[in-house]
Amino acid sequence: MKTVIVYASVHHGNTKKLVEKIAKECNVDLIDAVQQPKADLSDYDRIGFASGIYFSKFHQTILKFASENLPENKKVFMICTYGGNAAYKPLEVILKEKKTDIIGKFGCKGYDTFGPFKLVGGIAKGHPDGNDLKAAVSFVAGLQ
Template sequence: MRILIVYSSFHHGNTAKIAQAMADEVKAELAKPGELDVDRVREYDILGFGSGIYFWRHHRAIFKLVEKLPNMRGKRAFIFSTRGAGPISIYHKPLKRELLRKGFKIIGEFSCLGYDTFAYLKLIGGISKGHPDKKDIKKARDFARRLVKSQ
């Protein structure tokens, strides 16, 4: 099974750690949105899309990529993120909507906390310090393994 994980990670490299752990676990290829040949995306059986959460949604680089994709009718996808705090049901909604619009079938979602020093949070030493930690990485690995096994 060919799996591609596309991610953006700008703030502290939090999402990169999660993407790498998932990729190692299920032998997936990793790519940044800008590196991807959109015409070859259909060659993969499963695609993962992830980033940090910036202003209640995934990074705009992920949205830009999804916008450029051809119709992906029936192609399986999963969504992941790291976030300072707050609810994934709200944070994942915009990307989920765009992926569904492209015809993807969403087969799973994963999120964990990520060290956040945005704006005033820097003054208090940040929040979710130390995340993703070992437990988060293990959960990401377990998620990816179970997801692929269930397909």
């Protein structure tokens, strides 16, 4: 199956670290939504969206990309990195409007220095770590 992950990794490179490892191990194409806000995804069987979590949602470039570029009736999965909690709902709303089949969700801790966390040197230092990377690769490799 031809797979692509559309991602945004804008602060500490947490999400980029994950998707680059996945791409290497699982033969997955990558699209950086910040650098390439438009793309034809019609040839892909599975489409992943990956981002850090910002104010309880995926980065705005991912939400906009999905809204404007995602064809209907595709198999879709989500990957997020977060300091606090995973948050899929705002992206799920767009995916449901596009009549997608959500085939999986993966989230792991990512180094976060937003707001008050900066005062203490950040949280989730060292993440994503080797175990997180292995889990992310296993997640994508196991998708149907």
